[in-house]
Amino acid sequence: xxxxxxxxxxxxxxxxxxxxxxxxxxxxxxxxxxxxxxxxxxxxxxxxxxxxxxxxxxxxxxxxxxxxxxxxxxxxxxxxxxxxxxxxxxxxxxxxxxxxxxxxxxxxxxxxxxxxxxxxxxxxxxxxxxxxxxxxxxxxxxxxxxxxxxxxxxxxxxxxxxxxxxxxxxxxxxxx
Amino acid sequence: xxxxxxxxxxxxxxxxxxxxxxxxxxxxxxxxxxxxxxxxxxxxxxxxxxxxxxxxxxxxxxxxxxxxxxxxxxxxxxxxxxxxxxxxxxxxxxxxxxxxxxxxxxxxxxxxxxxxxxxxxxxxxxxxxxxxxxxxxxxxxxxxxxxxxxxxxxxxxxxxxxxxxxxxxxxxxxxxxxxxxxxxxx
Numbered sequence: 001x002x003x004x005x006x007x008x009x010x011x012x013x014x015x016x017x018x019x020x021x022x023x024x025x026x027x028x029x030x031x032x033x034x035x036x037x038x039x040x041x042x043x044x045x046x047x048x049x050x051x052x053x054x055x056x057x058x059x060x061x062x063x064x065x066x067x068x069x070x071x072x073x074x075x076x077x078x079x080x081x082x083x084x085x086x087x088x089x090x091x092x093x094x095x096x097x098x099x100x101x102x103x104x105x106x107x108x109x110x111x112x113x114x115x116x117x118x119x120x121x122x123x124x125x126x127x128x129x130x131x132x133x134x135x136x137x138x139x140x141x142x143x144x145x146x147x148x149x150x151x152x153x154x155x156x157x158x159x160x161x162x163x164x165x166x167x168x169x170x171x172x173x174x175x176x
Numbered sequence: 177x178x179x180x181x182x183x184x185x186x187x188x189x190x191x192x193x194x195x196x197x198x199x200x201x202x203x204x205x206x207x208x209x210x211x212x213x214x215x216x217x218x219x220x221x222x223x224x225x226x227x228x229x230x231x232x233x234x235x236x237x238x239x240x241x242x243x244x245x246x247x248x249x250x251x252x253x254x255x256x257x258x259x260x261x262x263x264x265x266x267x268x269x270x271x272x273x274x275x276x277x278x279x280x281x282x283x284x285x286x287x288x289x290x291x292x293x294x295x296x297x298x299x300x301x302x303x304x305x306x307x308x309x310x311x312x313x314x315x316x317x318x319x320x321x322x323x324x325x326x327x328x329x330x331x332x333x334x335x336x337x338x339x340x341x342x343x344x345x346x347x348x349x350x351x352x353x354x355x356x357x358x359x360x361x362x
Contacts, residue, residue: 051295052319147297
């Protein structure tokens with residue numbers, strides 16, 4: 001199986017991202033339909049982009065939570081205040097757990113960063129700049145999925161709301 | 177007939193009918209189902225609707241092949257592309273699912289033959305974490321938030337050209353990370 005003029009990864013990424021004009025996109029689509037090699041590469045681009053499109057990010061805003069619930073995803077909430085340690089057992093009947101990080105001073109235009117750190121190694125497991133939050137409840141929602149059982153279970157979550165304020169710290173010990 | 181038969185051979189066998197008809201139709205569906213699904217996913221951004229598209233398009237393609245309306249392989253690709261375009265427009269207009277086809281060949285082609293690549297959320301999180309902050313944000317804005325390159329560029333104070341280059345490299349790096357075997361203790 002070979003292709004005389006394979007489409008580049010760059011072209012296929014531009015196509016998937018909608019960055020090609022109509023004529024170029026049409027040409028790519030005709031080629032991909034005709035060519036097993038390039039449709040294979042396009043499938044890799046698509047699978048990667050789709051993983052990003054459908055992922056539930058570690059920090060979610062209130063609108064996303066509403067949409068997830070509307071899709072029938074069972075969500076368990078785990079409220080936790082700064083300085084606390086939560087011994088959290090992932091409920092068997094929940095698809096998604098949401099740690100509700102409370103006790104934050106959140107102005108309307110606040111810019112938050114959230115850092116997840118492994119207690120065992122100190123390594124940063126995840127970091128989100130400009131993290132979404134719920135201004136109405138004054139909380140940050142940290143989404144936790146069953147797949148995360150593969151990661152370090154015991155985490156410290158740091159939420160920074162500005163340079164002049166100390167970061168709020170939450171310790172979460174997960175049991176999957 | 178082998179699965180590697182050319183489009184022309186498959187079209188000829190379908191137009192001819194007879195004993196080789198089902199096998200030829202099955203081979204044609206297996207070949208084009210993943211590619212039409214890809215087209216559908218690109219334009220409809222929804223796995224279920226992409227599968228509906230596969231059924232609708234393959235049904236039209238098989239009907240045309242049975243009627244002998246498609247004779248050349250080049251014609252077939254253009255026919256598939258044109259049918260896919262029209263079906264996407266129709267699906268968007270109606271905003272409802274097409275009726276599932278009763279043809280078991282089509283059902284098999286659209287369902288079990290469809291390639292799936294589920295990504296473990298923990299692996300995705302780890303791989304995203306291995307990218308630089310800017311690269312990660314370009315990917316998230318492009319593919320999760322579905323922003324145009326111009327919008328991503330404005331938000332991150334980059335040029336659209338920079339955004340595209342960062343996106344090419346970051347998506348390749350992410351794919352490589354997702355494909356890499358997980359190291360013990362990693």
